Amino acid sequence: MRIHEFRRAPPATLESGPPPERSRSGRAPPPDPEGPVLDLHELWARAGSAVRTGLPRRFRVCATVTRVLPRWHGSHDLELRPTHGFLGSNAPVLNARIGADARDAIAAALERPFDPTELEHRDVTLTCTASWLSDARLRLNVSAIEPAWRVSEAELERARILDGLRRAGLLEAQRRLSSPAHLERVSVLHPPGQGWDDVAATLQALAAAGILQVDDLECRFDGPGAVPALIRRLDEAAALHRGREDRGLVLLVRGGGSPAGALGAREVAAAITTLTVPVVAAVGHRTDAATIADIVAWASLPTPSEARHLVLTLLDGSAARAEATWTALQAALDEFERSVHRLGIAGCEAVADAAEACLEAAKRRAESTARAIECGLEQTLILLAIPDRAARAAPDQSAPWPEGLVRLSDAAGGPIFGPEAAVGPLTLTFADGRSLTVAVVASHDPSTTH
Structure with a gap:
């Protein structure tokens, strides 16, 4: 069994008063019903001693790994919870660490490369030792893992x-x-x-x-x-x-x-x-x-x-x-x-x-x-x-007319100088002497002319 050496109490001073007197029978006085007075250092030391002496040097833990966090120098921290499902906020949670040497030893035992992240959400059995940290926390140090882990x-x-x-x-x-x-x-x-x-x-x-x-x-x-x-x-x-x-x-x-x-x-x-x-x-x-x-x-x-x-x-x-x-x-x-x-x-x-x-x-x-x-x-x-030229011509000589025009005459052979006289059969006489007789033309009403 490991024994923890506690710090000795400081010697009594005038301010602290004389030590309590023993009874005349020589036996120690009865313990104080309110318990001894401990400072934080002594309380932490006694708790650590209780953990180290109350637990075996090496032991196995069955738990569910809920998280795996990589740390420095190749080590990994495991968050452990109970293996029997959800327990809400009252479920105990412990931290375990796999160091680089322990990881190599586990890989050698498994005869294959080992990555601690494989353990996440798995039910495992760990071989551990316990450490009492300076911030009053318990940490498990993993040295071996049974290979038959399963899904949690x-x-x-x-x-x-x-x-x-x-x-x-x-x-x-x-x-x-x-x-x-x-x-x-x-x-x-x-x-x-x-x-x-x-x-x-x-x-x-x-x-x-x-x-x-x-x-x-x-x-x-x-x-x-x-x-x-x-x-x-x-x-x-x-x-x-x-x-x-x-x-x-x-x-x-x-x-x-x-x-x-x-x-x-x-x-x-x-x-x-x-x-x-x-x-x-x-x-x-x-x-x-x-x-x-x-x-x-x-x-x-x-x-x-x-x-x-x-x-x-x-x-x-x-x-x-x-x-x-x-x-x-x-x-x-x-x-x-x-x-x-x-x-x-x-x-x-x-x-x-x-x-x-x-x-x-x-x-x-x-x-x-x-x-x-x-x-x-x-x-x-x-x-x-044309009439002016005809009037100036000799009576027995017909009046000439310009080239390309015709003379229009009535049935009696008299020349027609306006549309009002063009009534009845008409004769067209050309400049070369040829003539042409046309049908009767009806009387023309000048008022109907547009």
Whole structure:
């Protein structure tokens, strides 16, 4: 048996008073019913001695490895919990360390390379020694592992829950939701005082500025009644976002290290997957194991601070899209104005071309009419000049007429000088002496001439 040597008490001084006197019988006085007075150093030493003397030098531990964290110099820390499933926040948790030498020894015993991360979510039997650390914590030092480790009961239960959600078509339901195009409302579900402070100041400032509506839905994530309370809060969030699901977000926020057994419950996972509002799980730190809520949520973030960053990113995206839409609208209006201007110019040019074509056609008709009138006037003048020439000619000599014209005479052979005399059979006499008799012509009424 190992014996721990305690520090001796300091000698008595005048201030501390004389030592207690023994009774006259020579026996020590009875013990103080309130117990001895110990300083912290002595308390820590006695506790460590009790641990070291109360435990065997080497012993085997059956436990479930819930997490494996790499450390420096090739060592790994294991988080150990009981092997009989979920026990909530009251389950004991111990840390065990596998050093680099122990890892090499385990690999030699297994006759293959060994990575301690293989033990995550496995039920194992470890050969350990105990160490009492300076911060009053018990740590196990692993020296060997039995090779017949198996999947833990907790991991099997987790797999059964996920398989049930997959068969129901709910496992990827949240992931199929689109990102909020214009974020208007955020509902935050959080345990009292855990993780909410990380995001509260930012969200409350946005709410005060009228940029965002924020719902503070406080509920416990662990302990008796946590599962139904969390489901009720999820139903409240769904009612608050009804009709505006594409503009909202639900945050599950929890500080790292605090218990969150309700986030691994089947009922909570079903409630999350049936929501039509994107749900973001931001529970714990980066080293915390993922819960079932992390797996089924629309997004899983390691810390509440990253949830705050996601909200700001979505708001920035909404502002950028609004600005881009405004810019595109202005560009479209400018292009429409230019198109109207171009169409107006083209229409005016078409009207001008049509007017010019009409003017050209009118000009051509006017010129043709002018030529016809001029020709008619010339012929009229020639016809009017014929009687004068006939009067000046000798009585027994017929009056000549210009080349290319004909003489019109009535049935008696007298010349016809106007349309009013052209009645009855007419004779056309050409310049070469040939003549032609035409049918009777009816009397012409000058008033019917157009």
